[in-house]
Amino acid sequence: MPTALGHIRVLDLSRVLAGPWCAQNLADLGADVIKIERPLVGDDTRAWGPPYARDADGNNTSEAAYYLSANRGKRSVTVDIASAGGQALLRELAGQCDVVLENFKVGHLKRYGLDYETLRALKPDLVYCSVTGFGQDGPYAHRPGYDFLIQGMGGLMSITGERDDLPGGGPQKAGVAITDLMTGMYATVAVLAALTHRDRTGEGQHIDMALLDVQVAMLANMGSNYLNSGMPPKRMGNAHANIVPYQTFACADGHIIVATGNDSQYQKFVEVGARPDLAADPRFATNPLRVRHRDILVPLLAGMVATRTRAEWIDQLEAAGVPCGPINDIGDVFENPQVKARGVAIEMDHPSAGKVTLVRSPMKLSATPTAAHRAPPLLGQHTDEVLREVLGRSDAEIAQLRAGGVL
Incomplete structure (x- = not known):
């Protein structure tokens, strides 16, 4: 070739x-x-x-x-x-x-x-x-x-x-x-x-x-955040500076990543978790509001996620079209069927x-x-x-x- x-x-x-x-x-x-x-x-x-x-x-x-x-x-x-x-x-x-x-x-x-x-x-x-x-x-x-x-x-x-x-x-x-x-x-x-x-x-x-x-x-968006606000971003662990929820959560038997990039995905996430009230709450209706009230919202979401296993969450969220995934070690990575298929x-x-x-x-x-x-x-x-x-x-x-x- x-x-x-x-x-x-x-x-x-x-x-x-x-x-x-x-x-x-x-x-x-x-x-x-x-x-x-x-x-x-x-x-x-x-x-x-x-x-x-x-x-x-x-x-x-x-x-x-x-x-x-x-x-x-x-x-x-x-x-x-x-x-x-x-x-x-x-x-x-x-x-x-x-x-x-x-x-x-x-x-x-x-x-x-x-x-x-x-x-x-x-x-x-x-x-x-x-x-x-x-x-x-x-x-x-x-x-x-x-x-x-x-x-x-x-x-x-x-x-x-x-x-x-x-x-x-x-x-x-x-x-x-x-x-x-x-x-x-x-x-x-x-x-x-x-x-x-x-x-x-x-x-x-x-x-x-x-x-x-x-x-x-x-530094991408983090550098831009500073240049356009004058406020140096700080460490946020696995949370995202501009999107909520976009982070890790502890399940009953491990951790998952949930990455809701828009309001529709957030609504589906809490509906799968049997907490539609968290979508109806005016404090959490849009991403800017969720970012503003993250300290109130995230503990509520963490409690919701902790009630089910990692496999249950991944199966249900994938079926609902909510971006999510496991946190693999490198051994898991090379055993992943997608990695093998590629x-x-x-x-x-x-x-x-x-x-x-x-x-x-x-x-x-x-x-x-x-x-x-x-x-x-x-x-x-x-x-x-x-x-x-x-x-x-x-x-x-x-x-x-x-x-x-x-x-």
Whole structure:
């Protein structure tokens, strides 16, 4: 099958999560992604375990599950970027690529002759994407940026977690590195836009992606709420700032989520709960009124929900057309019939583990489907292959580079 980006080659100088997530998206779409790693050490996330992938005998391999999650579809090449020979090799590789991804500190790659201006002089149509914590300019540009810090600085932790006046209240980070992941997604969009521009004009460009910018952007309605009211939103646990009821409730045997997006759904919810009076009450007739009187309404709804089991509520609310659902653990997720029907978990051949199970790309394209064509690579697995194929190096030349400590 044809792929959307089968004509694109990417030089990936990034590591950890935000940059590799972008590169994995591009690989899923068919791009040839060449992942550059430090000899002997590689991407930091290779050591971020346990857990690790296991071989057929159940023994741990050296491949951390964290690393496996973000590096599908790539080819790994080891290069000592600190050596003059390694820098020259990377400039040569960049000249054969359409895109360069990097997440070094601002200005760090200039000393190696691998910055945008240097590479643009060699290849004017190059798309060069820099991912940093704070961007290429501004008073914080020199600072390193990590997802956890940015979730705090960027306001996400001020609106995540239980209310301060309730047990367990206080700031809370998201369960995954959401700022890194969203930066990777925005970077993917930006790279695709820049490639489209290049295809129309022949002109490359520099993309400046900052985790803090992304975190502020993804505040979405909460950021807009502040900008249009002057009041900083606060933590509300599993409640919604603008919709009531839109939260979790405790059933007789567990918890459910009820998400009533309009007045009709709310009315159906309380009718299923045998409390039509809560729809007739003028204090709760519309969503703005329910938001205003949430402290009165929510305890009444909680008492209603507590009288039945989770299964009973889900069956009855689904039949009535009220959005609802369980709170699954991750084991439950992969056993969910819908997740199974969509083929979200995929098994791939792996050179050391034999088989690894990963999550496929969620992008489904009818004409150019994504393809998990290559498992996350072993460190340096494709060094010789790429140097022969892309740069035309002979085996003797590769051996000489290796002997000189370049690879």
